[in-house]
Amino acid sequence: MKIGIVCYPTFGGSGVVATELGIGLAGLGHEVHFITYKRPVRLTSFYHNIFFHEVTSLEYPLFEYAPYESSLASKLVDVIRFEKLDILHVHYAIPHASVAYMAKQILKEKGIQIPVITTLHGTDITLVGADKSFSPVVEFSINQSDGVTAVSEHLKEETLQNFDIVKEIKVIPNFIDFTRFRKTNKDHFRKALAPEGEKILIHISNFRKVKRVEDVVRVFQIVHQKIPSKLLLIGDGPERSHLEELCRELNLCDEVRFLGKQEAVDELLAISDLFLLTSENESFGLAALEAMACEVPVISTNAGGIPEVNIHGQTGYLCNVGDIESMSAYCIELLSNENTLETFRKNAYQNALKYDIKTLLPEYVRFYEHIIDKVIKS
Numbered sequence: 212m213k214i215g216i217v218c219y220p221t222f223g224g225s226g227v228v229a230t231e232l233g234i235g236l237a238g239l240g241h242e243v244h245f246i247t248y249k250r251p252v253r254l255t256s257f258y259h260n261i262f263f264h265e266v267t268s269l270e271y272p273l274f275e276y277a278p279y280e281s282s283l284a285s286k287l288v289d290v291i292r293f294e295k296l297d298i299l300h301v302h303y304a305i306p307h308a309s310v311a312y313m314a315k316q317i318l319k320e321k322g323i324q325i326p327v328i329t330t331l332h333g334t335d336i337t338l339v340g341a342d343k344s345f346s347p348v349v350e351f352s353i354n355q356s357d358g359v360t361a362v363s364e365h366l367k368e369e370t371l372q373n374f375d376i377v378k379e380i381k382v383i384p385n386f387i388d389f390t391r392f393r394k395t396n397k398d399h400f401r402k403a404l405a406p407e408g409e410k411i412l413i414h415i416s417n418f419r420k421v422k423r424v425e426d427v428v429r430v431f432q433i434v435h436q437k438i439p440s441k442l443l444l445i446g447d448g449p450e451r452s453h454l455e456e457l458c459r460e461l462n463l464c465d466e467v468r469f470l471g472k473q474e475a476v477d478e479l480l481a482i483s484d485l486f487l488l489t490s491e492n493e494s495f496g497l498a499a500l501e502a503m504a505c506e507v508p509v510i511s512t513n514a515g516g517i518p519e520v521n522i523h524g525q526t527g528y529l530c531n532v533g534d535i536e537s538m539s540a541y542c543i544e545l546l547s548n549e550n551t552l553e554t555f556r557k558n559a560y561q562n563a564l565k566y567d568i569k570t571l572l573p574e575y576v577r578f579y580e581h582i583i584d585k586v587i588k589s
């Protein structure tokens with residue numbers, strides 16, 4: 212198949228999933244075309260059957276905001292037409308689903324049919340998409356997609372509750388590539404970050420308010436009083452300077468390392484003992500799955516789709532949003548008992564195996580074939 216993929220090219224979960232999916236599909240022999248404003252960050256190597264088409268917005272003094280949607284729609288028309296794509300898969304509804312609809316209509320005028328699949332990732336439905344300033348467009352464009360997928364059961368339910376959806380939503384959960392995410396020996400690295408053999412807690416996110424990273428720091432403050440430990444904060448975003456100030460206030464600057472955006476997150480996970488995910492909303496929690504694949508148990512909230520990934524009492528523990536006391540108590544419990552920690556490590560890995568890319572990639576391929584068939588027969 213010739214597959215077009217539209218996504219945000221950034222470190223965010225939806226961009227990561229879209230990129231890994233494209234790489235996986237190319238590995239199966241399909242031809243993949245990424246169409247977005249920057250080369251996706253996870254697309255680091257050269258593949259003979261992966262192409263990147265950069266969308267550039269026209270600057271003009273009249274435009275306070277350059278109309279990216281029009282540039283993307285025009286690029287889609289061009290790529291679909293001249294590369295003869297079989298299907299277009301857009302990740303994150305806003306604005307990709309409505310832009311895909313526009314491109315589809317333009318191509319229809321030219322006698323070209325392009326099946327469109329939209330994958331919902333989370334904030335496109337929960338935080339941003341449900342806002343009145345977007346919701347009519349989101350609802351319309353989901354209903355106009357030929358196929359719709361969501362990354363968790365919870366997200367599917369939330370979409371059906373928030374919008375009047377007439378299309379069937381298929382759940383295809385996020386996946387993990389075990390050739391990259393696995394426990395490896397990085398002891399030298401561990402020594403550099405925790406020279407006295409301290410335990411390592413880790414959090415990875417985009418530091419947006421929804422992640423409640425302040426809770427991570429406050430949980431760590433309690434844990435650190437009982438267990439010699441270090442906290443690694445990976446990622447960057449709007450809350451970072453506030454968190455740096457908080458660490459200064461709490462006198463934790465020597466124990467908390469802000470490592471910024473990192474590509475080799477697998478190497479940092481490989482030296483970690485616990486992963487903290489304190490989000491108030493999370494459709495899936497890809498970062499938690501990446502941790503589990505590297506045998507790192509997860510202490511998280513029970514928000515959104517997280518309980519579908521992190522199993523309470525097996526792969527980690529789930530607590531109510533903001534319940535810092537319970538989260539820290541669970542961290543201390545696990546970090547104080549080497550045997551239990553080891554069992555949780557194994558459980559985390561076992562549960563992550565359910566999300567192996569090798570199992571989930573064929574699900575996407577079957578779904579593509581089904582949608583192409585349906586559109587062609589219509």
Ligand code: GMT
Binds near residue numbers: 332385497498
């Ligand atoms: O978490 C974010 O803010 C980034 C966001 C995105 O769209 O890139 O992540 C969402 O999609 C990920 C991949 O499907 C999911 O693992 C995240 O749970 C989801 N984030 C939220 O629902 C807040």
